[in-house]
Amino acid sequence: MSAIDPWASEQVITYADRTTGLRAVIAIDDTTLGPGFGGVRWRPYPSTEAAVQEAQRLARAMTYKHALAELPYGGAKSVILADGAPRDDAARRAVFEAFGDAVARTHGLYIPGVDMGTTLADMEVIRSRGARVYCADADPSPWTARGAYVAMRAGVRHACGAPTLDGLTVAVQGVGNVGGELARLAARDGARVLVADVDAERAASVAAECGGEVVGVAEVVTCECDVLAPSAVARVVTADVIPLLRCRVVAGAANDVLDDPSCERALAQRGITFVPDFVANAGGVIHEHARAQAWTDQQLTEAVDAIGPRVTDLLEDAAGGSPVEAALARGRARLAAARR
Numbered sequence: 522m523s524a525i526d527p528w529a530s531e532q533v534i535t536y537a538d539r540t541t542g543l544r545a546v547i548a549i550d551d552t553t554l555g556p557g558f559g560g561v562r563w564r565p566y567p568s569t570e571a572a573v574q575e576a577q578r579l580a581r582a583m584t585y586k587h588a589l590a591e592l593p594y595g596g597a598k599s600v601i602l603a604d605g606a607p608r609d610d611a612a613r614r615a616v617f618e619a620f621g622d623a624v625a626r627t628h629g630l631y632i633p634g635v636d637m638g639t640t641l642a643d644m645e646v647i648r649s650r651g652a653r654v655y656c657a658d659a660d661p662s663p664w665t666a667r668g669a670y671v672a673m674r675a676g677v678r679h680a681c682g683a684p685t686l687d688g689l690t691v692a693v694q695g696v697g698n699v700g701g702e703l704a705r706l707a708a709r710d711g712a713r714v715l716v717a718d719v720d721a722e723r724a725a726s727v728a729a730e731c732g733g734e735v736v737g738v739a740e741v742v743t744c745e746c747d748v749l750a751p752s753a754v755a756r757v758v759t760a761d762v763i764p765l766l767r768c769r770v771v772a773g774a775a776n777d778v779l780d781d782p783s784c785e786r787a788l789a790q791r792g793i794t795f796v797p798d799f800v801a802n803a804g805g806v807i808h809e810h811a812r813a814q815a816w817t818d819q820q821l822t823e824a825v826d827a828i829g830p831r832v833t834d835l836l837e838d839a840a841g842g843s844p845v846e847a848a849l850a851r852g853r854a855r856l857a858a859a860r861r
């Protein structure tokens with residue numbers, strides 16, 4: 522792991538609460554476009570450095586996600602370092618109350634939402650401490666899944682010329698709130714769905730719903746498929762994994778899929794199309810903005826479905842080069858225009 526660079530973000534806040542044992546990191550990457558909005562992730566980390574680095578990288582991705590989706594938010598993300606201690610409902614509530622106090626101290630500069638390991642109820646607890654919060658009343662995940670699905674279709678159309686997923690094999694890594702719905706949408710479109718999850722019961726239940734099959738957690742990334750849809754942890758596409766991939770498209774819902782920027786070039790050299798994750802998984806943030814602005818269902822649906830043509834445009838713009846770089850260039854242009 523490379524060393525952390527605290528100066529790469531506008532702010533990195535570490536927060537420790539001695540009563541509950543909470544240890545958390547809030548990274549606010551860039552507030553040019555508005556307050557930093559990004560989810561709260563609760564999972565174990567091998568080290569403090571790994572937690573800080575993940576928060577900073579995910580916060581950076583949020584900056585570009587909002588810029589590309591033309592939303593008035595900056596990029597931020599927080600992580601809570603799980604310590605393995607079992608927590609009942611009351612203890613979990615106490616952890617999120619303490620975290621809510623930390624968020625409230627940012628005075629709205631950081632707006633949390635749900636992410637891996639956190640729930641709408643947790644957001645409500647954070648809000649109860651006076652913090653501004655998104656995702657407390659309605660789950661954005663189905664909209665994230667819808668956006669990832671239209672992005673996947675656009676990637677498949679570009680890479681394989683197929684108008685739908687009918688007859689193709691889609692492998693979904695992680696079938697939680699977003700991945701589960703993404704698997705269902707793909708199956709409804711005629712895809713054969715392979716699913717993997719560290720929660721074996723969840724994997725079995727989603728596979729049964731989709732008429733699909735469960736594959737091993739260790740096998741899913743390199744299984745034979747048309748589309749690999751990483752929809753759980755970050756940085757699953759690494760230099761070591763790329764030579765082993767047996768897919769034509771990588772398009773999922775997870776944030777920060779590529780281990781480092783050189784991975785995209787290596788994917789392209791293998792003829793594998795990468796759909797930029799921070800473009801594909803913007804449906805959830807669009808949903809939150811739509812709720813804040815009281816958009817109609819039709820406005821929301823149109824904005825989320827616009828992710829499909831945006832992906833097509835980026836893939837065509839990149840012309841065999843880097844769709845991620847094409848997306849970042851657009852994001853940088855929007856940030857520069859806002860700074861003028």
Ligand SMILES: NC(=O)c1ccc[n+]([C@@H]2O[C@H](COP(=O)([O-])OP(=O)(O)OC[C@H]3O[C@@H](n4cnc5c(N)ncnc54)[C@H](O)[C@@H]3O)[C@@H](O)[C@H]2O)c1
Nearest residue numbers: 637638662665695697698699718719752753774775776805
């Ligand atoms: N929820 C949203 O609206 C949203 C929005 C944008 C991006 N995302 C991204 O989508 C991904 C999934 O988010 P979610 O909200 O569905 O989370 P979730 O916690 O509901 O689901 C994640 C699932 O992945 C499984 N999992 C964890 N590690 C795994 C591994 N190594 N292999 C296989 N399965 C594993 C978990 O058991 C769980 O079922 C995350 O990367 C998140 O940042 C989510």
